[in-house]
Amino acid sequence: xxxxxxxxxxxxxxxSHTSINGFSFGQSPDELIKVLGSADKSRELYSGEVELLYGxxxxxxxxxxxxxxxxxxxxxxxxxxxxxxxxxxxxxxxxDVIDRxxxxxxxxxxxxxxxxxxxxxxxxxxxxxxxxGLIDHPTPTTLxx
Numbered sequence: 001x002x003x004x005x006x007x008x009x010x011x012x013x014x015x016s017h018t019s020i021n022g023f024s025f026g027q028s029p030d031e032l033i034k035v036l037g038s039a040d041k042s043r044e045l046y047s048g049e050v051e052l053l054y055g056x057x058x059x060x061x062x063x064x065x066x067x068x069x070x071x072x073x074x075x076x077x078x079x080x081x082x083x084x085x086x087x088x089x090x091x092x093x094x095x096d097v098i099d100r101x102x103x104x105x106x107x108x109x110x111x112x113x114x115x116x117x118x119x120x121x122x123x124x125x126x127x128x129x130x131x132x133g134l135i136d137h138p139t140p141t142t143l144x145x
Contacts, residue, residue: 012071013078017110017128020069023059025127027066032059068126070114077123079109087123088113 014020039052052059060068076085084090091097094106104113112124
């Protein structure tokens with residue numbers, strides 16, 4: 001597992017609902033810390049999630065399980081073994097894509113593209129079912145908070 005690669009890689013590797021750059025959903029914060037070292041910052045959210053921040057990358061844990069990762073748009077990515085040049089445009093081709101509150105979301109792919117900042121988007125990769133409640137029962141704070 002080379003998660004340090006997430007900081008300097010020219011190609012981010014994502015497997016839907018499974019992992020990002022070799023770090024698998026379901027792993028503990030301690031497992032992430034063993035690879036990356038101490039986080040630059042940590043914080044607990046009102047939702048009960050705990051975030052570990054490494055520069056501009058955010059790793060989220062719920063009940064001590066890795067459930068979500070947000071990174072700046074890295075450009076081309078490897079998604080399920082396929083090269084994707086523009087993740088935002090690619091998400092637009094997904095049958096289940098939802099555009100809501102400046103997010104482009106595909107639950108089936110476990111991906112969301114945040115375009116709230118017009119100068120730089122970000123990608124959130126999440127484990128299966130983690131965002132389902134946000135889509136099924138959205139509130140202004142769940143998608144904007």
